[in-house]
Amino acid sequence: MRSRTGVAGCGRMGAPMLAALRAAGLPARGYDVLQMGSPHITDDIAVFSEDLDTLITVVRDIEQTEAVLFGEQNFAAIPTLIRIIISSTLSPKYVKSLRTRIPSHIALIDAPMSGAQIAAQEARLSFMIGGDSADIDGAMPLFHAMGKHFHRMGSYGAGMQAKVLNNLLAASNTAMTRLILDWADAADMDRSALLDLIHTSSGQNWFASGFNSIEFSRDGFAPDNTIGILVKDVASALDAAPEGADTSLPEIVQRTIAALKPREPKG
Incomplete structure (x- = not known):
């Protein structure tokens, strides 16, 4: 089994982030119900979930985050999942509340980004990161593939x-x-x-x-x-x-x- 990173929400930011991961040689695929046309983006939940160990969410808002994690997609229940990175910009209160709803064996990192689409396309995003230091260390190869500036802001929720x-x-x-x-x-x-x-x-x-x-x-x-x-x-x-x-x-x-x-x- 080959572990894989999945980007949920492949719009103006998620699609270039996925492309940057793949350009760095990291196994990654995207999930989106609208942005199709790429062989690396699917709307098939089973295909996206296969061998998934890291989920990066780049969806628009809390409603879509709920669908991705717990609702129609329910990706938080994937048995191979070890890490969730929240890169959408959401209410910090909501982000902190996720810790009580996500299984404790799954590391949670909040890592919203800045730089607009042009920075995503050029793999020079700025990430504001919150979480356990060891968890962040384990995810740094992913951040380095997508960005240029990495600001560790503190514990989980501080990045948001x-x-x-x-x-x-x-x-x-x-x-x-x-x-x-x-x-x-x-x-x-x-x-x-x-x-x-x-x-x-x-x-x-x-x-x-x-x-x-x-x-x-x-x-x-x-x-x-x-x-x-x-x-x-x-x-x-x-x-x-x-x-x-x-x-x-x-x-x-x-x-x-x-x-x-x-x-x-x-x-």
């Missing part, structure tokens, strides 16, 4: 807590960068010149610096696109807010992102 805080900041940068570009258009400024200025000045941020390569930079809100996912990620951060925290600013950011309209290309 770090990710939602990072994404809250990213959402803020996205909202403000889109706003200033709209204002620049109204002033008939050259977008490229302004972005070059921002990249080397105090307003520098990841979204502005990577605007021309980030695939969702011009998208408006839609429930099933990356802007919609960012709105969901802010909700995950709000779910983990300290008791009594002032959440008014994150809520404004969330509403602003949810109101974004598609941006027309402009030189």
